[in-house]
Amino acid sequence: MAKALPTRADLVAYQQGVAGHDGTLCDVDGELFIKPCTPAEVAFYESSLATHQDFAEFMPTFLGTLTLDEQQNGQTIEEVGAALIAKHTIPDVLGATKSSKKIVTDQAVVLENAAHGFVKPNILDVKLGVRLWADDAHQDKKTRFDKVTEETTHKDLGFRIAGMRVWQGAKAVGKDIDADGYKIYDKNYGRFDLHNGNVHEAFKNFIFAESAGVDEELGKLVAQAFHADVCRIQEVLEGQESVMFSSSLLFVFEGDGVALRSAMEEASRSPATLQNDDGDVSSEEDEDEDTSPKIYSVKVIDFAHAKWTPGMGPDENSLVGVRSVANILKDLGSV
Incomplete structure (x- = not known):
């Protein structure tokens, strides 16, 4: 069913971010995620969809781009964006209004929101890499990021x-x-409270929440599902040639224990098994949006400094973190 036309107020700041992505927007239903981006990030999305479909499976669903401009026929970003959301199409130009958030790029990427459709989405952003800066970074940025690596779990665990x-x-x-x-x-929390010896507690805090009804049984199932997808991401990255500085693994799962158990039970009764929700599951007979309750999702995000690099080998810098995360999840999911 087509979405009703939103009013000007229906384009709002995104409230579920956990890693400080300033200037991001979404529609009132939270289905679309609009984030300022660089041309390199757009190019990476487009090339991934064209030639690296196995990796694109683990990217947020890419819907297109917006060009930010100071003014578009007198319309505000809310007005133009509302039309975009109502039609689920991408205009060539999106007007930008003055606000306290500075737009540092003239482009935005439009994605399906990985956290949409959950009753109570639990969200975790895991920044990948030992080295966090790209080759073209200024020296002050290299120095600052190297300090972050030296003082955090990036140094030994790669995330x-x-x-x-x-x-x-x-x-x-x-x-x-x-x-x-x-x-x-x-x-x-990740900068100052965690170290190599206790970082596994962060994943435990994320997955197991007795007060929300996510007990040991449910939590282990979630950890096992996460582990399976992270291992698949590891396999894909090991088989391809790329670099992705400061990209992240984004984990989302149903944080309401009652809803989580119900969704798992429904999945067990259907032909589909517990699997990563990629947002594009549909029936050949029915093109309506899938209405099955959400269980979990694992995505790779943030590609401002990512590119495919034929002849350069796999992205071992990111893979250090992916492997470390996989090991922690394996332990948490052990019976």
Whole structure:
């Protein structure tokens, strides 16, 4: 069914981000994610879809691009964006309004929101890499990022927790818990609270939340599902030649234990098995949007400094982190 035409107020700031992506937008239903981007990121999406479909399976669904401009026939970003969302089509130009958020690029990438469709989405952003800067980075950026590597789990494990939000239950209150019952772990959590010896606790905190109904049984199933997909991502990256500086693994799963168990039980009754939700599952007989309850999703995101590099070998810099994450998930999912 076509979406109803939103009003000007229906294009809003994205509220579910966990790793500080400033200036991102979504529609009021949260189906689309609009993020300022570089031409290199657009090129990576397009080339991945054209020639690296096995990797594109683990990217957010790419819908197109917007060109940001100071003014488009007097329309605001909300007005033009509302039309975009209503039609699910991509215009050539999107007008930009003045705001406290500075737009540092004249382009935006339009993606399907990986967190849409969950009752209570738990979200974890894992920044990949030992080296975090691309070849064209200024020296001050290289120095700053090398300091981050030296002082965090990037150095030995090839990743750090960039941020996460975990639902604690409808009546949860306390430190770092927001009005919706989510415990927020900001970027400082991964920078200053975690080290090689306790970083596995972050994944445990993310997956297992007794107060939200995600008990040991459910949590182990989620960890096993995550592990299977991360291993698949590892396999794909090992078989291709690329570089992806400061890309991330984005984990999402149903944080409401009751809804999670129900979704798993429904999946077990259908021909489909517990699998990564890629947002494009459909029936040949029925092109309507799939309405099965969401269980989990694993995506690779953030490609501002990514490119395919034929003849240069696999991206071992990112793979260090992917392998480390896979090992932690394997342990958490062990029976």
